[in-house]
Amino acid sequence: MTGSPDRGGGAGKVSSVVGTPDNTAVRTALWRALHTQVDEPPYVLEDALGARLAQDGDGWRERPDVAPAVSRGQRATVVGRARLTEDLLAQAASRGVDQYVILGAGLDTYAQRHPDAGSAMTVFEIDQPETQGWKRSRLIELGYGIPEWLRLVPVDFEANDDWWERLQAAGFDASRPAVVSWLGVTMYLTEEATAATLKQVASLPVGSSLILTFFRHLEDLLPEDVQIRRASREGARRAGTPFIGFYTPDQITELVRQAGFADAEYVSAAGLADRYFADRTDGLRPYSGEEVLIAGV
Numbered sequence: 001m002t003g004s005p006d007r008g009g010g011a012g013k014v015s016s017v018v019g020t021p022d023n024t025a026v027r028t029a030l031w032r033a034l035h036t037q038v039d040e041p042p043y044v045l046e047d048a049l050g051a052r053l054a055q056d057g058d059g060w061r062e063r064p065d066v067a068p069a070v071s072r073g074q075r076a077t078v079v080g081r082a083r084l085t086e087d088l089l090a091q092a093a094s095r096g097v098d099q100y101v102i103l104g105a106g107l108d109t110y111a112q113r114h115p116d117a118g119s120a121m122t123v124f125e126i127d128q129p130e131t132q133g134w135k136r137s138r139l140i141e142l143g144y145g146i147p148e149w150l151r152l153v154p155v156d157f158e159a160n161d162d163w164w165e166r167l168q169a170a171g172f173d174a175s176r177p178a179v180v181s182w183l184g185v186t187m188y189l190t191e192e193a194t195a196a197t198l199k200q201v202a203s204l205p206v207g208s209s210l211i212l213t214f215f216r217h218l219e220d221l222l223p224e225d226v227q228i229r230r231a232s233r234e235g236a237r238r239a240g241t242p243f244i245g246f247y248t249p250d251q252i253t254e255l256v257r258q259a260g261f262a263d264a265e266y267v268s269a270a271g272l273a274d275r276y277f278a279d280r281t282d283g284l285r286p287y288s289g290e291e292v293l294i295a296g297v
Contacts, residue, residue: 021054021131023239025106028184029054030066031075032082032109038068040282045079045086049109053138065235073228073287080272080286085181085211086110088294092179092209093120099178101167102126103197104185107135111150118149124172126163129154164200177207177297184290187215187243188236191255194245198259198295208297210261213290217246222288229289249291256295267292 033051105125132154151170155163201210249266256264269286
């Protein structure tokens, strides 16, 4: 279980950092950064740091998977789901929730973009050890450091590490409510693995919430998005991390309810567009292949 399971990609030349993060983590960070460079305002999410964290050089926009025209729909999905997550987190924080868990964190930059969050929030980022180690070194190299309220939690999912135990060892209090984000992961997992994680998160106290994304079946996509899915599916297959988890909204909602959540809100790609992309002059809209579910305990 990781939010960035495609291994083998690089992040450009990083002189003092050993190893590389995985390719999906880099690509997602670059898409977030690209939004404010090529799309029209108002910006759904401003994350210039993503590019600095992921790359040393300036040639990253020439990557085939980042090119503005090619990445348009997926870029919109990435910034839209991040904005929705951070809005959900802000609402929870206003109710006193003070723990935020990012499952499959990749190169997430919430903590760096919100340096004052530590006064009221502890952020736990979970991902594979190689990506976590690289990110730790890179943040230090860029001068951000690792504040006490940001806990980088390396979990070797491939070795069947228990992420729940690792999380609590890092200071997470399972007796208090939390917000958990789980974006860009379920398509790589069996239904059984997804259900197991859902049940673990549903064991948190009332007041906790989970936001996750899921892939729709190919036949449910808008015609203009089918080729995007086919291309990304082939890339995932070549990387050895094929897409295996697909759901209808009813199926993922039922899985969440069976896990023990009290309520579930489905946010379609069109619904995400209505929230954050309405009346745009550039026509930017989220890709129809990946949608959102928000569940409450």
